[in-house]
Amino acid sequence: MAEEKPIGPTLVWLRDDLRLSDNPALHHALERGGDVVVAFVHDEETPGIRPLGAASKWWLHQSLSRLAGDLESRGSRLILRRGAAAEVIASLIDESGADAVVWNRRYAKGARDADAALKKALTESGIEVHSFQANLLFEPWTIQTGQGTPFKVFTPFYRACLAQPEPRHPFPAPETIPSGAAAELPSDDLASWGFEPTRPDWAGGLRERWQPGEAGAHERLEAFIRDDLGDYGDRDFPADDTTSHLSPYLRFGEISPFQVWHRLRGRVPSSAQGQVGGFLREVVWREFNNVVLYSTPDLATQNYRPEFDEFDWNEPDPAVLEAWQQGRTGVPLVDAGMRELWKTGVMHNRVRMVVASFLIKNLLIDWRLGEQWFWDTLVDADDANNPANWQWVAGSGADAAPFFRVFNPELQASKFDKHGEYVRQWVPEYGTDAYPDPIVDLKETRRRALDRYDTMRRKA
Ligand code: FAD
Numbered sequence: 001m002a003e004e005k006p007i008g009p010t011l012v013w014l015r016d017d018l019r020l021s022d023n024p025a026l027h028h029a030l031e032r033g034g035d036v037v038v039a040f041v042h043d044e045e046t047p048g049i050r051p052l053g054a055a056s057k058w059w060l061h062q063s064l065s066r067l068a069g070d071l072e073s074r075g076s077r078l079i080l081r082r083g084a085a086a087e088v089i090a091s092l093i094d095e096s097g098a099d100a101v102v103w104n105r106r107y108a109k110g111a112r113d114a115d116a117a118l119k120k121a122l123t124e125s126g127i128e129v130h131s132f133q134a135n136l137l138f139e140p141w142t143i144q145t146g147q148g149t150p151f152k153v154f155t156p157f158y159r160a161c162l163a164q165p166e167p168r169h170p171f172p173a174p175e176t177i178p179s180g181a182a183a184e185l186p187s188d189d190l191a192s193w194g195f196e197p198t199r200p201d202w203a204g205g206l207r208e209r210w211q212p213g214e215a216g217a218h219e220r221l222e223a224f225i226r227d228d229l230g231d232y233g234d235r236d237f238p239a240d241d242t243t244s245h246l247s248p249y250l251r252f253g254e255i256s257p258f259q260v261w262h263r264l265r266g267r268v269p270s271s272a273q274g275q276v277g278g279f280l281r282e283v284v285w286r287e288f289n290n291v292v293l294y295s296t297p298d299l300a301t302q303n304y305r306p307e308f309d310e311f312d313w314n315e316p317d318p319a320v321l322e323a324w325q326q327g328r329t330g331v332p333l334v335d336a337g338m339r340e341l342w343k344t345g346v347m348h349n350r351v352r353m354v355v356a357s358f359l360i361k362n363l364l365i366d367w368r369l370g371e372q373w374f375w376d377t378l379v380d381a382d383d384a385n386n387p388a389n390w391q392w393v394a395g396s397g398a399d400a401a402p403f404f405r406v407f408n409p410e411l412q413a414s415k416f417d418k419h420g421e422y423v424r425q426w427v428p429e430y431g432t433d434a435y436p437d438p439i440v441d442l443k444e445t446r447r448r449a450l451d452r453y454d455t456m457r458r459k460a
Pocket of ligand 1: 390
């Protein structure tokens, strides 16, 4: 009888899934038996993959460093490499003797194409390759309209999601991970990647605000359920701060949507029970935006609605764009939001809508420039959520707010920051001589925006 071939090491290639619990690729590697090599590749060379912004890199540095510690406490280690992923993975296979590679799926077009090509090449060379659903509750191609097309409107999509079987239960974190000879593989020093800003070190506010990593994600979720879920219905009031702050953890996969879903469906304070559905609905917006991204790969650069290609944006005045970026527009709610973003790497959702509307409609600056600024400064900057939400505000997106709905930042402030707490927190000089006058007249620029919109409609 032929002897059974021993199982070789399995290479687990981590990407947007920086966690040990509920990690189907890692789970599969352990079930397969044999040693497990866990690697992360910093790839700015593969075409079609959007390079991370500065705030995301800061987050990633912290997250990888926490993950490395978590792996070490289980007898394993994180191998860090830099370069075009296809070459790096091939080299790691050679060096470790791995005969299988596993990963969790990504959904942006460039990443999907790169993964498909790598899977094909590796399979042809006799390596076993498996990919898994880990970061979305519903894969974008699985939820379709009765006509077999992708949903373009959120509410029916959401209903279709709820009609699906309950998402699978999360996998537990492994207690140990056998690493064998892989423990000796060379690994980059994370500091050499330069993700931590030095001169100038602008990340002080981020350090103060966040605890990236898997443990931080679960602590955040528990604190949210305990302290804020009951008030989630009041989430539009930025000073009350009743949202979960899970977005960067979901972005980098330090927690999975399956874990969030089932934790929310489990025990929550009885006074918060009524908010569970509303919260999970927001989580499903993230799924919907991935459907939009899946059907419109160039979502960050192309209008989802092509009629917006005719829109006549202003040539951006660098001084005006900079005033917006730095929170010096003289419009208090806009400035508060932009300063919150700069300091903490996030901004309250309602204020994101207000600052985006101000840039697009009052300043008539192309939404793509705002999207790029957010991409660089948000710790939750996301291939699907960022461009989809910018296009939502611009009116050019799927199920978007109509262009003619121009947020008036003063009215928004009087509704959602009635006592000015949020503005005072971020713009302490508001109300003094040190605070500038508005750079534009809100009424006049609103009228100008609507005229531009009419011109576009006549052309389209
Ligand atoms: P919660 O209210 O606690 O919601 C829970 C989770 O649901 C969030 O973590 C997020 O994953 C998801 N979610 C909530 N609202 C939305 C939404 N409108 N669209 C998609 N998913 C949502 N979100 C990002 O994750 N990354 C981005 O790059 C991003 N860019 C945005 C740009 C603009 C112009 C706007 C208007 C919104 C953007 N959002 C983005 C959506 C939203 O503002 C954030 O998800 C939310 O503020 C994160 O805070 P939270 O985790 O406390 O949200």
